Amino acid sequence: MLTISRELVDAIVAHAREDHPDEACGVVAGPEGSDRPERFVRMENAERSPTFYRFDSHEQFRVWRDMDDRDEVPVVIYHSHTATEAYPSRTDVSYASEPDAHYVLVSTASEEQQFRSYRILDGVVTEEDVKIVEAYG
């Protein structure tokens, strides 16, 4: 299960809506071993595409180094689908390579908000519950 604050959910959804119709992407870092998303980092979609996203390799290097310096890990890796539902595509699965991350998908295809979370490990997708909290206890 992903437990995440409402503030972070709102930030991710706002980013997805802002970049629509292109896909938006980013991470939420948290302390290593905590499984608690805390620090919102929006990333450039280097592809600027409605059907594909890729972190810019230089930006990713800086962000990953910052996380390393702070003893953080990417607790959440998010991106949006802008014309389809919030379910991982085959491309998403083939690239997924952070075994401990929650892969969050937001769909901006309709007005109804879709915010869903998955574990993707060795090509196997498992949807998980999302618990939105006002603050971490």
Add this chain to the structure above:
Amino acid sequence: MAIEVRIPTILRSYTGGAKAVDATGATLADLIGDLEERHPGLRERLVDDAGLRRFVNVYLNDEDVRFLGGLGTPVADGDTVTVLPAVAGGAR
């Protein structure tokens, strides 16, 4: 002295859990060859017949080697090589 290679979580099963390992070589290709001898199986996760795998980013110090000389990029003692999984995907 050697070259420090920083290993991402997903590949640490090849390094006994180590976040960073040492290797030597004159070019990135040599370095990956040396890594393979020390940590069998790692090379295949980094390169294929066409060169660096597209799912992987490799940096020499803070530059993506795709913007340097790819596998032919010269490396030297004291350098740091960082491997990160590319983060990508999309609706198709």
